[in-house]
Structure formats: C-alpha cells, structure tokens
Amino acid sequence: MAEIEKFLADSNTLWVLMGTILLGLSSGVIGSFAFLRKRGLMGDVLSHAALPGICLAFMLTGSKNPFFFLIGATVTGILASLAIHAITRYSRIKEDTALGLTLSVFFGIGIVFLTQVQHSDQGNQSGLDKFLFGQSASLVGEDVWVMGGVAISLLLFSLLFFKEFKILCFDPGFGRSLGFPIGILDTVLMIMLVVAVVIGLQAAGVVLVVALIITPAAAARYWTERLDVMLALSAVLGGLSGALGTVLSSLSFHLPTGPLIVMAATFVFVISMVFSPRRGLLAKAIRLARVRKQLARERVLQSLYERREQGDFGDVEAEALLHKSPMPPRRLRSALIFLQKNKWVRMYKRRGILHIRLTEEGSVQAYDTVLRQRMTEVWMMHESEIGGSIRDREDGMVADHIPPDIFDPLWNLLLRHGMEPKWNPESPAAPLREGGISS
Amino acid sequence: MSMAWTIMLTGALVAASCGFLGCFLILRHMAMLGDAISHAVLPGIVIAFLVSGSRDSLPMLIGAAALGLICTFLIQSLRSRGVQNDAAISVTFTFLFSIGIILVSLFTRQVDLDLDCVLYGEIAYVPWDTLSLFGNDIGPKAIWVVGIAFLLSLIVVGLFFKEFKIVSFDPHMAAALGIPVLLIHYLLMGLVSLTTVASFESVGAILVVAMLTVPSATAYLLTDQLERMLLISVVAGVLSSVLGYGLALLFDASIAGSMTVAAGSLFVLAFLFSPLHGVVTRRLIRRRLRTAPEQS
Numbered sequence: 001m002a003e004i005e006k007f008l009a010d011s012n013t014l015w016v017l018m019g020t021i022l023l024g025l026s027s028g029v030i031g032s033f034a035f036l037r038k039r040g041l042m043g044d045v046l047s048h049a050a051l052p053g054i055c056l057a058f059m060l061t062g063s064k065n066p067f068f069f070l071i072g073a074t075v076t077g078i079l080a081s082l083a084i085h086a087i088t089r090y091s092r093i094k095e096d097t098a099l100g101l102t103l104s105v106f107f108g109i110g111i112v113f114l115t116q117v118q119h120s121d122q123g124n125q126s127g128l129d130k131f132l133f134g135q136s137a138s139l140v141g142e143d144v145w146v147m148g149g150v151a152i153s154l155l156l157f158s159l160l161f162f163k164e165f166k167i168l169c170f171d172p173g174f175g176r177s178l179g180f181p182i183g184i185l186d187t188v189l190m191i192m193l194v195v196a197v198v199i200g201l202q203a204a205g206v207v208l209v210v211a212l213i214i215t216p217a218a219a220a221r222y223w224t225e226r227l228d229v230m231l232a233l234s235a236v237l238g239g240l241s242g243a244l245g246t247v248l249s250s251l252s253f254h255l256p257t258g259p260l261i262v263m264a265a266t267f268v269f270v271i272s273m274v275f276s277p278r279r280g281l282l283a284k285a286i287r288l289a290r291v292r293k294q295l296a297r298e299r300v301l302q303s304l305y306e307r308r309e310q311g312d313f314g315d316v317e318a319e320a321l322l323h324k325s326p327m328p329p330r331r332l333r334s335a336l337i338f339l340q341k342n343k344w345v346r347m348y349k350r351r352g353i354l355h356i357r358l359t360e361e362g363s364v365q366a367y368d369t370v371l372r373q374r375m376t377e378v379w380m381m382h383e384s385e386i387g388g389s390i391r392d393r394e395d396g397m398v399a400d401h402i403p404p405d406i407f408d409p410l411w412n413l414l415l416r417h418g419m420e421p422k423w424n425p426e427s428p429a430a431p432l433r434e435g436g437i438s439s
Numbered sequence: 440m441s442m443a444w445t446i447m448l449t450g451a452l453v454a455a456s457c458g459f460l461g462c463f464l465i466l467r468h469m470a471m472l473g474d475a476i477s478h479a480v481l482p483g484i485v486i487a488f489l490v491s492g493s494r495d496s497l498p499m500l501i502g503a504a505a506l507g508l509i510c511t512f513l514i515q516s517l518r519s520r521g522v523q524n525d526a527a528i529s530v531t532f533t534f535l536f537s538i539g540i541i542l543v544s545l546f547t548r549q550v551d552l553d554l555d556c557v558l559y560g561e562i563a564y565v566p567w568d569t570l571s572l573f574g575n576d577i578g579p580k581a582i583w584v585v586g587i588a589f590l591l592s593l594i595v596v597g598l599f600f601k602e603f604k605i606v607s608f609d610p611h612m613a614a615a616l617g618i619p620v621l622l623i624h625y626l627l628m629g630l631v632s633l634t635t636v637a638s639f640e641s642v643g644a645i646l647v648v649a650m651l652t653v654p655s656a657t658a659y660l661l662t663d664q665l666e667r668m669l670l671i672s673v674v675a676g677v678l679s680s681v682l683g684y685g686l687a688l689l690f691d692a693s694i695a696g697s698m699t700v701a702a703g704s705l706f707v708l709a710f711l712f713s714p715l716h717g718v719v720t721r722r723l724i725r726r727r728l729r730t731a732p733e734q735s
Contacts (some may be wrong), residue, residue, distance in 0.1 A: 038531050040523075059444070092573040094465075094470075096468050097468075097652055100652035101653050103473075104648045104649035104653060104703075105703035107699070109696070112690070114696075115693040116692060119692075151734075207536045208533075211534070214530065214533075215529070253619075254539055258540070263538075281520060
C-alpha cells in the first residue's frame with residue numbers, strides 16, 4: 001500500500017501514467033482501423049519514416065518542440081504512404097515489398113539527416129535520439145498536454161466519421177458506389193495513423209509504437225464481430241496495457257516503461273487468442289473435439305447399419321469396425337461407451353473379442369443417421385437444383401439438419417442414385433419416415 | 440587493404456548476400472520479415488552476452504540466429520492459427536524486442552553492453568576490428584563473417600535451387616510435387632537470420648533491412664527470370680554500396696544511410712525506366728502503339 005501511495009504522490013509518475021493511458025486509448029482506436037484494413041505494418045513504416053521528418057523539423061526550426069516534430073514526422077509519414085501507394089499502383093511490386101523498401105529508404109535518409117545534424121553547429125541532437133527510442137519516464141506535463149490534445153482529437157475524429165470509416169474498412173467498393181469519397185477517407189485515415197504513431201514515438205519509441213497500434217486491436221478482434229465494440233474494446237485494452245506497463249515500471253526494478261507496456265499488451269493478446277469464447281484456440285479445440293466425437297459415433301452407427309443393409313445381421317467385432325472406418329481406438333471406445341449408455345448398442349465379450357450388437361432403438365437411430373448422411377451427400381451434388389444453403393452455420397460446417405421442406409426432393413434424388421437406405425428397422429414396407437431427421 | 444576499400448568491400452558483401460536472399464523473400468511476399476528478424480534478435484544477443492560474459496562474435500551470432508529462427512517460427516505458428524499476416528509479424532517482433540530491452544536494463548547495468556554498437560553497428564569501424572589467426576592479422580572480422588554467411592547461402596541455395604525456385608513461385612504446386620515446403624521455408628529463414636545477424640553486427644540493422652528489400656525489388660522490375668533476378672540484385676547491391684560510400688564521403692554523412700539512399704535511388708531509376716516495367720517506358724510504349732496505326 002505504501003508503494004501505491006508513494007506512486008500516487010509522485011506527480012511526475014501521474015503525468016506519465018496519463019500520457020501512456022491516452023496513448024493506449026488513441027492508438028487502440030486508430031490501430032483497429034489499420035488492423036481491419038490489413039495495414040498493421042504501416043505503423044512500422046510510419047514510425048521509421050518519422051525520423052527524416054523529425055530531423056528536418058529540427059534542422060529548419062532549431063528547436064526541440066514536440067509540436068514541430070509532430071508536423072515534420074507527419075509530412076514525411078504522408079510522403080512515405082504516398083510512395084507505397086505509387087509503388088504498388090504503378091509497378092508490379094507487391095505491398096509487403098513496397099513497405100519494406102519505403103521503410104528502409106526513409107530511415108536511411110533519416111540517418112543521413114541525423115549525421116548532418118550531428119556534424120552541424122546546432123549540435124546537441126540527443127533529444128532526437130530520445131524521440132526515436134522513447135523515454136516515457138521523462139514525459140513531462142507539457143508533453144502530456146500535447147499528447148492528450150492530439151489523442152482526444154483523434155478519438156473525436158473517429159467518432160465523427162465512424163460510419164464512413166466503417167464502410168472504408170469493410171467494403172470500400174460498395175462505399176464508392178454509394179458516393180462516399182473513399183480515396184479521401186483513406187488518406188484521412190492514413191494521416192490519423194501517422195499522427196497516432198508520431199505521438200506514440202515520444203513515449204514508446206520506434207519499435208514499440210508498432211505494438212501499441214496493432215496488438216490491442218488484434219486482441220480486441222477476438223472478442224467481437226462488431227466494429228463499435230471492437231473499437232471500444234481495443235481502446236480499453238490499449239489504455240489498460242499503458243497503465244499496467246507504467247505502474248509495473250514505477251513499482252519495480254526501474255524497468256523501462258515502453259517495453260513493459262508492450263509485454264502487457266502482448267499478454268492481453270495471448271489471453272484473447274487462447275480464451276476468447278468463439279474465435280479462441282481453446283474454444284476451437286473444444287469444438288473440434290466435440291465434432292470428432294460426434295463423427296465417431298455416427299461412423300460406428302453407419303458401419304453397423306451398412307452391414308445390415310447388406311444382409312449381414314450378425315454381431316460385429318470391434319476390430320472390424322476399426323478396419324472399416326479407421327480412427328484412434330480410444331475414440332472408438334468412447335463412442336461405443338456413449339452408444340451403449342443410450343442403449344443403442346450392446347457390447348459383450350466372447351472368447352476375449354469385443355462384439356457389438358445394434359439394439360432396436362439403435363437401429364432406428366442408425367437409419368436416421370445414414371439417411372441424413374446420404375441426403376446431405378445428394379444435397380451437395382445437387383445444391384443448385386434443390387436450393388437452401390447447406391453451410392448454414394457460421395463456422396462453415398455442413399448443416400447437421402435437413403430442412404423438412406426439401407425432404408421429398410432429396411428422397412427422390414436418393415432413389416434416382418440408388419442410394420436410399422435399403423433396410424428399414426421399423427417397417428420394411430414404408431421406407432419414408434417423415435421428419436425423423438435429427439441427431 | 441586501405442580503409443575505403445575495406446568499407447566498400449564489407450558493404451558490397453552485405454549487399455550481395457542480403458540481395459541474394461532478398462529475392463526469395465520478395466517472391467514469397469515476406470519482405471517485412473527482414474525488418475522483423477533484425478529487431479527480434481536483440482534478446483538472443485543479450486542472452487548470449489550474459490551466458491558467455493564476453494563480446495565475442497560467435498556466441499552472439501548463435502544467440503541471434505536462434506532468436507531469428509524463433510521469431511519466424513512464432514510468426515508462422517500465429518499465422519497458421521488464423522492471425523492475419525501483418526498482425527502476426529508486428530506482435531511477434533515487438534514482443535521479442537521488448538524482452539530484449541527489458542533484459543538489457545535488468546542485467547547489463549553492471550556490465551558494458553553498448554546497445555547502439557551491438558544493434559546499430561557502424562560500418563566505419565569495420566577496418567579496425569580485425570581478426571587474427573595464429574598470431575597473424577587476417578583482415579577485418581566483418582569481411583570474414585559476412586563472407587562465410589554469403590558462401591553458406593550460395594551453397595545451400597545452389598544445392599536446392601530447383602526446390603527454392605518452385606517453392607518461391609508456387610508453394611502449392613511444390614507441396615503437390617512432394618517438396619518439403621515447410622523445410623525449405625525454414626531453411627530460407629535460417630539463412631536470412633544468419634545473414635542478418637552476421638551483417639548487422641558490423642554494419643547496422645538499417646543497412647541489412649534495406650539490402651534485403653531494395654536491390655531485389657530493383658531486380659524484380661528488371662527481369663522475369665529468377666536466375667537473372669538474383670544476379671541483378673547482387674550487382675545492384677554492390678553498386679549501391681560503392682555509390683553510397685562515395686555519397687557519404689561527398690556529404691560527410693553516415694555510410695550505412697548513404698548506401699541505403701543509393702540503393703533507393705537505383706530503385707527509383709528502375710521504377711521509372713525499366714525496359715519491361717518502368718513507368719516512363721510503359722508510357723512511351725503506349726504512345727508509340729497509339730500513333731503506330733496512323734503511320735502505316
């Protein structure tokens with residue numbers, strides 16, 4: 001507690017904290033747009049391209065006022081983005097190459113300028129270095145005022161043009177047809193990105209500002225499908241990382257603030273990647289396991305059914321099942337145990353060999369499963385004639401449910417292909433069971 | 440060897456080996472990886488320094504190359520888990536770089552590890568950092584290190600040239616033909632890491648990143664053949680190193696910066712006047728085509 005009190009009492013730390021939080025907020029929002037436009041690496045390029053601008057501003061004005069640096073860096077940032085645009089537009093060079101090329105050439109020019117400044121009488125270019133590597137611990141009130149003003153105007157701008165930017169991110173072609181000035185909007189967004197990068201430079205340095213732009217946005221993307229939620233979340237995550245990094249840095253070991261902010265942001269990103277409910281790796285793994293289990297049960301039922309369809313009513317050995325539809329024995333076992341629990345199969349051992357027998361209930365189930373599988377098959381073959389969308393789930397999986405209105409045409413197609421299930425456990429005379437198609 | 444020659448030779452070697460590998464990076468749309476690797480190796484350098492306790496080149500080279508590979512591995516695995524390309528690259532290299540800086544500030548306060556010098560080496564100091572073998576001075580260390588890295592990439596790419604070529608242009612076909620695409624990918628990444636690390640200890644990260652992209656982009660505009668592209672890229676790299684050194688003398692500016700600017704100027708020339716793809720050339724051709732029917 002004493003440390004926290006000491007922390008709050010230190011007005012300098014408070015300034016730094018405010019600065020990094022504002023920075024996280026604004027770059028989180030702008031970064032979301034950049035992320036959605038697949039321009040994440042643009043932050044990298046712009047932060048390198050700021051160097052010649054900063055040097056030029058210093059050479060021209062002779063002062064180390066962050067405001068002049070901002071203007072200089074913005075100008076060269078815009079030049080860099082124009083260069084990238086021209087290279088990709090007028091030659092066959094792809095965007096990634098154009099990015100790397102512009103980044104290194106602009107930075108090279110910056111270094112040449114930097115040595116010029118060093119060799120000139122103006123001397124004392126140490127402040128320029130600071131600007132590149134970031135010294136958030138040395139932020140003072142004046143810097144934070146500038147940063148705060150810029151950050152808040154960036155946020156206001158994004159709110160004001162929210163609809164326009166949204167259409168720019170998701171469907172620029174459609175936006176153009178609606179009469180939105182897409183080219184101008186893109187430029188405006190680029191300028192905002194430049195400004196966000198430049199105000200970040202002072203606190204975090206060239207490399208780390210890239211993380212502030214992209215990492216919170218990438219993390220936020222995991223949690224939502226809506227742009228407004230994503231922007232808010234990305235801003236919060238960015239601000240949180242900023243705060244976390246600053247607090248950690250001031251509490252312990254005198255570690256540098258910028259890298260700690262990046263570590264915090266990366267931590268948030270990894271958590272999001274693993275644990276987010278729909279897109280997260282864990283959720284995906286669970287879904288995959290569930291689908292695999294379901295598939296294993298269906299395949300067992302199918303194999304058992306097909307034997308009966310071919311007129312073999314004897315019990316089946318587990319080995320034969322594995323032979324017919326190969327799967328890990330463990331998965332087969334758990335599928336069999338599930339089926340037995342539902343009383344769909346009976347298992348017994350004879351002479352040490354596991355035998356499996358379909359029960360009556362299980363036969364009905366197996367018939368349903370096979371019917372659904374084969375209907376899905378013909379549905380896929382004749383998707384254009386039948387209509388309906390076979391991939392109705394968001395994850396692109398095939399529908400596990402046949403809509404009743406296309407049941408009859410599908411049955412006719414089955415007959416045409418000779419694929420109809422030929423053994424009906426209920427009454428061999430009436431093969432069609434209306435509506436009994438569910439898993 | 441005079442100082443100027445040594446510097447130019449080092450620059451040319453760096454440019455040649457980076458330009459050579461850069462062609463494959465460009466063709467595989469991975470030009471930004473050079474930049475990512477050059478930042479991500481920092482923790483490797485620091486750890487090697489902490490473990491070995493010295494500023495010897497070899498441990499640092501190994502540490503950095505290992506981190507370069509880890510970086511590409513992380514990027515690849517993020518991508519295969521559905522993270523979009525630009526985010527995968529940015530998240531990985533900023534994370535690794537931050538670890539590096541934190542390690543530096545944690546441990547190297549006691550010992551002297553000059554970040555600027557390790558990461559952003561200065562090519563002007565190359566002639567003084569010489570290597571001695573059995574008591575004999577065998578010339579600047581940088582030339583040996585970069586030269587060996589270059590030789591290695593030449594040998595590896597030469598041995599598997601067909602595989603590299605197919606993987607660069609059509610990874611799906613390569614996979615269908617049974618070429619181990621992922622192995623070739625990591626082989627290339629290993630070479631890029633090694634070359635990056637070997638070079639930038641002596642010449643600085645910026646020159647390496649520039650030489651990985653700029654000369655090969657120039658070459659890409661000048662030819663449609665991989666063999667020629669490799670050759671042109673190497674030549675353009677060497678040329679920009681020589682021109683850059685001249686520029687640096689003329690303006691009394693940073694040598695690495697000037698070499699980068701020279702490479703950039705060569706690119707602009709190719710961009711405008713390449714006989715195949717130049718902006719100006721194409722405009723001329725179009726005008727000639729438009730007026731041709733009237734003459735006949």
